[in-house]
Amino acid sequence: MKLHIKNMVCDRCILVVKQQLENLGFRAEAINLGAAVVEPEPDAAQLSAIGSAFKILGFELIDNEKDRLVAQIKSLIIEKIHHSDLTDSHLVFSQYLSTKIHKDYAYLSRVFSEAEDVTIEKFIIQQKIEKVKELLQYGELNLNEIAWKMNYSSSAHLSAQFKSITGLTPSQFKASGLAQRKPIDKI
Missing domain, CATH: 3.30.70 (Alpha-Beta Plaits)
Incomplete structure (x- = not known):
């Protein structure tokens, strides 16, 4: 079973x-x-x-089919962002999810948004920002390397998205020294 x-x-x-x-x-x-x-x-x-x-x-x-679908979407996104290398390809999440789940992306998007009160795109961004926070705290990569690793078009794009989500620039976040990360399952 x-x-x-x-x-x-x-x-x-x-x-x-x-x-x-x-x-x-x-x-x-x-x-x-x-x-x-x-x-x-x-x-x-x-x-x-x-x-x-x-x-x-x-x-x-989870016993409800729609809840299962939302959990599957979340698992696929988390696996890809937190446990895979995004630099290997220019991943298009809508195609990736549709292919993996064998359902139309518009349907997946609607079910996810209704259940979570957030779009798949925003969920992906939130997950990516949490991964960026983790990488910033490690201090092993500079912002350009993090942007490349996380498949952003540029460090400027990453910085703008980071600030819109956190209210801080990546350098302000790193300088604060505070662990302001969220658990993955709480996003």
């Missing part, structure tokens, strides 16, 4: 979900961001126990 799980945003989340399923007596046959295939198939009481155990850890079972 495939379980759809909300708030899985990193490899550690996968490990925690796998461990929790094993603690409850299930095998995770396949597990990735937002989903796990478990054996044996849980009954209603076991599903409730899984849901309760996940809730304590900040995860949530």
